[in-house]
Amino acid sequence: MTGAVLASDTARQARFPVQQERGQRAVFCGLTSIIWLHRKIQDAFFLVVGSRTCAHLIQSAAGVMIFAEPRFATAVLQDKDLAGLADANEELDRVAAQVIARRPEIRTIFLVSSCPSEVIKLDLGNAAQRLGEIYGGRVKFVDYSGSGIETTFTQGEDRCLESLTAQLPADTSDKLSLMVCGTLPDVVEDQFARIFEQLGIGPVRFFPARNSDDMPPVGSNTRLLLAQPYLGDTARALINRGAQLLAAPYPYGAEGTSAWLQAAATEWGIPASTFESVTAAPRARAEHAVAVQTRTLAGKRISFLPDSQLEIPLARFLQRECQMELGEIGTPFFDQQILAGELPLLPEGLRITEGQELDDQLDRVRQLQPDLTVCGMGIANPLEAEGLRTKWSIELVFTPVQGYDQAGDLAGLFTRPLLRKAQLGAQIWN
Amino acid sequence: MELTFWTYEGPPHVGAIRIANSMQGVHLLLHSPQGDTYADLLFTMIERNNHRPPVTYTTFQARDLGGSTAELVTDTLRKTVARFKPSLLMVGDSCTAEIIQDQPGALAEGAGLDIPVVPLEMLAYARKENWGASETFYSLVRALLVRQAPPAGAQRPERPEGKRPSVNLLGPSSLGFRCRDDIIEVRKLFDTIGVDINVTAPLGASPQDLMRIPEADANVCLYPEVADAACSWLQRTFKQPTIKTVPIGVGATADFLQEVADTLQLDISPQTADAVCRLPWYSRSVDSTYLTGKRVFIFADATHAIAAARIARDEMGFEVVGLGTFSREQARDVRAVAKEYGLEALITDNYAEVEKAATELQPEMLLGTQMERHIAKKLGIGCVVISTPAHVQDFPARYSPQMGFEGANVIFDTWVHPLMMGLEEHLLAMFREDFEFNDNATPSHLACVGGTGHRPEQDSVANGVAVWDSDAEKELKKIPFFVRGKARRNTEQYAAERGVASINVETLYEAKAHYSR
Numbered sequence: 001m002t003g004a005v006l007a008s009d010t011a012r013q014a015r016f017p018v019q020q021e022r023g024q025r026a027v028f029c030g031l032t033s034i035i036w037l038h039r040k041i042q043d044a045f046f047l048v049v050g051s052r053t054c055a056h057l058i059q060s061a062a063g064v065m066i067f068a069e070p071r072f073a074t075a076v077l078q079d080k081d082l083a084g085l086a087d088a089n090e091e092l093d094r095v096a097a098q099v100i101a102r103r104p105e106i107r108t109i110f111l112v113s114s115c116p117s118e119v120i121k122l123d124l125g126n127a128a129q130r131l132g133e134i135y136g137g138r139v140k141f142v143d144y145s146g147s148g149i150e151t152t153f154t155q156g157e158d159r160c161l162e163s164l165t166a167q168l169p170a171d172t173s174d175k176l177s178l179m180v181c182g183t184l185p186d187v188v189e190d191q192f193a194r195i196f197e198q199l200g201i202g203p204v205r206f207f208p209a210r211n212s213d214d215m216p217p218v219g220s221n222t223r224l225l226l227a228q229p230y231l232g233d234t235a236r237a238l239i240n241r242g243a244q245l246l247a248a249p250y251p252y253g254a255e256g257t258s259a260w261l262q263a264a265a266t267e268w269g270i271p272a273s274t275f276e277s278v279t280a281a282p283r284a285r286a287e288h289a290v291a292v293q294t295r296t297l298a299g300k301r302i303s304f305l306p307d308s309q310l311e312i313p314l315a316r317f318l319q320r321e322c323q324m325e326l327g328e329i330g331t332p333f334f335d336q337q338i339l340a341g342e343l344p345l346l347p348e349g350l351r352i353t354e355g356q357e358l359d360d361q362l363d364r365v366r367q368l369q370p371d372l373t374v375c376g377m378g379i380a381n382p383l384e385a386e387g388l389r390t391k392w393s394i395e396l397v398f399t400p401v402q403g404y405d406q407a408g409d410l411a412g413l414f415t416r417p418l419l420r421k422a423q424l425g426a427q428i429w430n
Numbered sequence: 431m432e433l434t435f436w437t438y439e440g441p442p443h444v445g446a447i448r449i450a451n452s453m454q455g456v457h458l459l460l461h462s463p464q465g466d467t468y469a470d471l472l473f474t475m476i477e478r479n480n481h482r483p484p485v486t487y488t489t490f491q492a493r494d495l496g497g498s499t500a501e502l503v504t505d506t507l508r509k510t511v512a513r514f515k516p517s518l519l520m521v522g523d524s525c526t527a528e529i530i531q532d533q534p535g536a537l538a539e540g541a542g543l544d545i546p547v548v549p550l551e552m553l554a555y556a557r558k559e560n561w562g563a564s565e566t567f568y569s570l571v572r573a574l575l576v577r578q579a580p581p582a583g584a585q586r587p588e589r590p591e592g593k594r595p596s597v598n599l600l601g602p603s604s605l606g607f608r609c610r611d612d613i614i615e616v617r618k619l620f621d622t623i624g625v626d627i628n629v630t631a632p633l634g635a636s637p638q639d640l641m642r643i644p645e646a647d648a649n650v651c652l653y654p655e656v657a658d659a660a661c662s663w664l665q666r667t668f669k670q671p672t673i674k675t676v677p678i679g680v681g682a683t684a685d686f687l688q689e690v691a692d693t694l695q696l697d698i699s700p701q702t703a704d705a706v707c708r709l710p711w712y713s714r715s716v717d718s719t720y721l722t723g724k725r726v727f728i729f730a731d732a733t734h735a736i737a738a739a740r741i742a743r744d745e746m747g748f749e750v751v752g753l754g755t756f757s758r759e760q761a762r763d764v765r766a767v768a769k770e771y772g773l774e775a776l777i778t779d780n781y782a783e784v785e786k787a788a789t790e791l792q793p794e795m796l797l798g799t800q801m802e803r804h805i806a807k808k809l810g811i812g813c814v815v816i817s818t819p820a821h822v823q824d825f826p827a828r829y830s831p832q833m834g835f836e837g838a839n840v841i842f843d844t845w846v847h848p849l850m851m852g853l854e855e856h857l858l859a860m861f862r863e864d865f866e867f868n869d870n871a872t873p874s875h876l877a878c879v880g881g882t883g884h885r886p887e888q889d890s891v892a893n894g895v896a897v898w899d900s901d902a903e904k905e906l907k908k909i910p911f912f913v914r915g916k917a918r919r920n921t922e923q924y925a926a927e928r929g930v931a932s933i934n935v936e937t938l939y940e941a942k943a944h945y946s947r
Binding site for chain 1: 431433434436437439440441443444463465467468470471472474475476478479480481482486487489490491492494495506509513524525529530554555556558804808819
């Protein structure tokens, strides 16, 4: 029976037995993505419709930053809101008016739904449309789900961008254009823009843009390059609007970045000699920078707990470019279409786990005793106290890590915990 | 719905986690959606615990809602008890689970477990974190002790001759403000006067410890937000008196010791005569004279707000210009204290209202929570965190109590720190155009942490009432920044009251004379 299933299955599954696991999951909900999205889209405001728990989550995550004026808030549901839905719509209009009065310069308000608002089936799509009409043109309203029941961590960005997709202008030009999709640090975005220009690829537009009014158009001449591996729904929404997805590995490390750029270069018919002359120098720089870190990382074993969907591309980079050995790779969600460019680069027999049963997974980590475990902040210090070294995963989302000139920094994020242990010595560690 | 930029408290189930994480041998099963495990970070990152909180979350997802989430609860229940083998299990809902009403507490009680089960009722849409902690602690104490309760009307037996008096320290908890060091300091106080500590709870206590609570002669309610409900029940049920003064500040600590002495019928004056506290001398020394009349706005949990007001006025010589709390359960106490200070207490959990009050009052310093640091940044004034909500820097490595005599020393240093030091303040008022030391600069003793030191110019508070002529505007800029907002407001109010349309230099000084103290 099992044999028959395997025989008829894809090569992917034969090479990687993706285990599915269910149980307690120690992950963030999609609301957390507001923490970086509000910095990227500077004239947007994120209004969560949820409970005190939602407000508490965001401020616990963002609370170390002291804001003079925050660009996110929560409309906290009260007892009386749970009683009747019609009332809730009026309430929402009132709260939206308060936000606009306080922040008149805001151009887009994202209405972000949460577990409580989804369980009581509050229709924020409707509300966004109604409010959009009320504030006709002055402020746009977009709704998406950041709830824990629907989304895990970075999937919040996926739902946000997917929802924006419907509002993107139609690209009617007959010229190819490149859309780079996924929030990137500004410095990385600028580097990629320069490289594409040198290659002669263009026009290049980034999605999301830094301002609401600069969101890129989309059409049948749009070629889509994903900069982040968690944008499956956004990619499919863009494909529905005519865009064509270029399959590529993600731009981590020298190899990943080259292959990612190559996908666009191939589409644009850029000669190999041009590609080589533009990328040779930064590629050499990246390889050198990674080699420095590899001295520490080579031969070390690393395991990933599920968090952001960055796990598989990062594992590929660490194994191929930093010579690390891979233990279990946990991912919250395994999207085959989105990982098509990555899977051929992964070693045979790798254990990939989709989903989580936290306590069982921790038992496996304890048994394997990896040199480094990539995990969330609720797990990191407890594992350190057990004598295991960890790399807390959220930093991978909050640090410029993509592209050639960040390849060394990316490897450095994994080196640092190991160096720190060596530097502080066993004495202070135990 | 309530528009919430920052929330002073988390939801009630976070209070329940605080109690579970404070204790030994207690496990909490929380019916909650995927993502609510963020709460673990409060303990592993902010409080830097070296273990996971003893909480198992069911972490249901949308697809589970189609099936039986109740089954998920029973399944998780079974696995949790088998793995962690707690001596007591608490079971509760988070806000989303409260809507779907699986009644996990009832499910657990009916599951035939061989350990005590305490179901928790969390009311997530009406109540908040401190209430959740208080309710959880009360539920635990009551569940464990109700069968020991003496018959109604029974008198408490006298303490046997020769037995040292003892008390319970109730209220300190995980993620509470400086609880770790406060209890060390309070223990020292009791040690000095020859009183034993029977049980400290919930912090560090096991269910077995809670069962020994009635053995003590009195309960010390150190944090009313957490322990008031339990202390009242113990007083009613076991006739254990409650010691209610919270020993934060020199005066309060003295009153606290007096209340202890009265309650336990001890003579403690010989033991406390040589207590060492530096705050009184530091505050009396001439370097502190410039602190006189500094205008402070206090907003915190009730316990810390009340304590801070007394210290600010009576021990530091500040002027308390505003006093408020987000603790609705203790609002009455704060109102009473505010009245003594000639103020109307601000009782709100709405950050925008606190911000509005602070903007109107234009204090020279905020004594508040992590949230007030946002307001202080906006207003460009100093701020000290005196209460939760607090962030990681307020869970310091060093010994930093707020209670007792050492607590008063910590408070003196912490509160003075953000204020500009005396000489610099004088020189700024004398010479305004220095390229390095000017209004836009951070106080120089804070330069290492100062960032850009940008101080936004205050908007006119009385909008459009009177126009400032350019000389008056220039003159206004000569007033030191930390009182300039107040001066602008007073002048505009003065002009408005007299129907003056244009403010000149004269108006500014007339207003100053008018409002001078």
